[in-house]
Amino acid sequence: MRPHPALSGTPPKGIWWPIGLGTLLRLFQIWMPVLGVHSWRQADTAAMARHFSQNNTPIWLPQIDWGGASAGFVESEFPIYPFLVSRMYALTGVQEWLGRGLSVLCSGLTIWLVIRLGRRWFNPNAGWWAGLAFAVAPLGVYFGRTFQAEALLLLCAAAALESLSLWRERRSRWALALSWIGLTTAGLIKVIPLLWLGLPLLMVQLTAAPRERAEPWPTLLNRSIRLLSSAWFWLYIGTSLATVAAWYWHAHNLGQSSGLSFGFWGAGADRSSASLLLDANSWINLLLRVVVRLLAVVGAPFLLLGLHKSWRTGGGQIAISGMVGLLLCTIATMRSSTIHEYYQLPLLLFSSPLIGLGWQCWQPTRPRWQPRLVLSLGLAISITVLSVDYWAVEQRQSRAWMPLARTIRNELPETARIVSVTSTDPTLLNLARRQGWLISSKQLTPERLQRWQAAGATHLAGSFVWDKTYRPMPDQREQRLRTLAGSSPNAWIDQRRQAYLIPIDDLHPQH
Structure with a gap:
């Protein structure tokens, strides 16, 4: 008897199915002005792109609109995303759908990389379903077409993970360089990826081959000693941290001279909160957000199943370390995490392969109508959440403003x-x-x-x-x-x- 595709490791279809579906969902209302959920964040990014284009200022001098009578130079994250958009504006004029289009492109490439990560950590079939889970997640769809750098951030993180894995297998210098670029760019876009991305990158080097059983502690200790004695490791980490620190030092000086800042540092940053950490309602709300907007409800049981099946494998440990890193970031930035839902967005990089593995383990034992029903239900929930919580808000605010x-x-x-x-x-x-x-x-x-x-x-x-x-x-x-x-x-x-x-x-x- 011919084995079921899920058991043989053969993907059910070509990778263009999840990439195409995810891209199609992200193209919806791409022409909308910068309005909707978290529009304030998008507005600042769009303003930077407009000023880069109109004033032809260099990338190290980002400008916003709320500087009063001043030029509006602001302390900010490294503005690579608005600068890239401004280069397109130089050809077409200010067309904000181009910024959304760049996010869609980055998100589509990330779906492809998530498929590769799922293959690498588990098997081809799990990778295909991982791509589909990432493609239809409501939060991934919305922030995969907003005018902000989150889609580029996820692309850089996924590229860093995949490239470092390639370097470990083949010792290819270009793969190591690409991983460094991904990590450093992610850190420049936002500082916190140095933790939630740094941990799984470390696990890539310390764990056994992703599909193998976890190694005993003595072997893991030996790997750690060898890694710490490696010159490339310190060069990789040191130059990345130095580059990120250099930018934020410059950004701080720019904010000091202009008086304009997004409030990264000091008491005014207000990112953490001890009271929220101890508040059960805060954690319940975060959990509901993750289950509904990140996992579309039906992904939750498959995530748990994937965790159960993989926690003793190298690939599972890499994915789990990313989730642990995100939990630590949430604890460190509790107030911001409860307000800004895109702080949970990177969870998709690690939960999607686990969901793919869980689905692969569950699907073959079920009659054909059950998987079809679950897939239809997941897509319906995703579109409903997107329609009610996101797309309708853009339309309503557009009519008002x-x-x-x-x-x-x-x-x-x-x-x-x-x-x-x-x-x-x-x-x-x-x-x-x-x-x-x-x-x-x-x-x-x-x-x-x-x-x-x-x-x-x-x-x-x-x-x-x-x-x-x-x-x-x-x-x-x-x-x-x-x-x-x-x-x-x-x-x-x-x-x-x-x-x-x-x-x-x-x-x-x-x-």
Whole structure:
């Protein structure tokens, strides 16, 4: 009898199936303006790309929109993603779908690398299903087409893992160099990959061949001693850390001189929280987010099955070390992790191969209709989550904010400086493609209006019903803003009285 494909290790189809499906899902609404979930993060990235293109500034001088009357140079992560987008802008002009397209390209390549990692750690069949799990994960789909560097970050991490494995097998220098580039670029994009990526890279060197049983402690100790005595190991680690440190030293100095920063360091960073670490609700919410948005619910039992089947193998230990690294990063950045769901996104690199292995072990023993039902259910859950939690939010915010943004683009000169009444959210400034100030509606005072006017502010802009682009405006502040707009003879108010654009000259201190 011919063995079942899952048992023989033969992938059920070509790798273009998961890559094609994942790319198709990520192309949905690719033309949308930079709005939606985490639009504030995307807006800053899009602003950097626009400024790189328009001002022809070098990559080490990133600019944002909320610098007031200044040039807007900011302390930031290494801006390789917006700089790459700006090179495309040089050919076509500012077309923000190109930034989303770059994310889709990076995400498609990552699906291919996840398939390779699944093959390497387990077998070809597990690799194919790993690619499919990564392709349809709701969080992977959404952040695989957003205007931010997360898709490039995952690509670099996956490339570092695959290349270092190739180097271990073949001792190819180009593979080692490619792994170094992947690790270093990931660290430049965000510092925390040095932990969640560094641990599995270390395990690649210390474990047995991925498909073999784990080695005893004496052998593991011998491997560790040999690795620590290797010159290439210290050169690899040392130069990577030095490169990352050099950039963040430069970025810190840039922030010190401009006064503008994303708040990486110091008490103002507010990334960790002891109270959240001890709060059971925080962990329950994170778990639900992972199960629903990362694993599409049906992936959870196959992840557990894959962990059970692989924890004594080299490949399983590599994947588990990545998950442990992410847990440590979550503990170190608990507040940020609970707010920014893309902090859990790298989990897909390690959970997807385990899900693929779990599926491979479960599928052959079931009647054909059961796997088909589970696959259909997983895809339906993924599309439902994407539709309700992500795509619909982009459409709703576009209807609320784009009329105001287009009015600013069309009626005001490019040199106009806008006071955006959207608290700390720069989305409106990016949509309008203007620079200026960010202010909360509760901080509007005659003294501030006078200072902005003296600094060159020309207009006050915002919404009556939205404080940030995603947070409703309190009733009392809405009434105050409507009164303020009504006092201006030249104010622009949209047809539904949702937004306003008021010349600063119309606003006198008594208002």
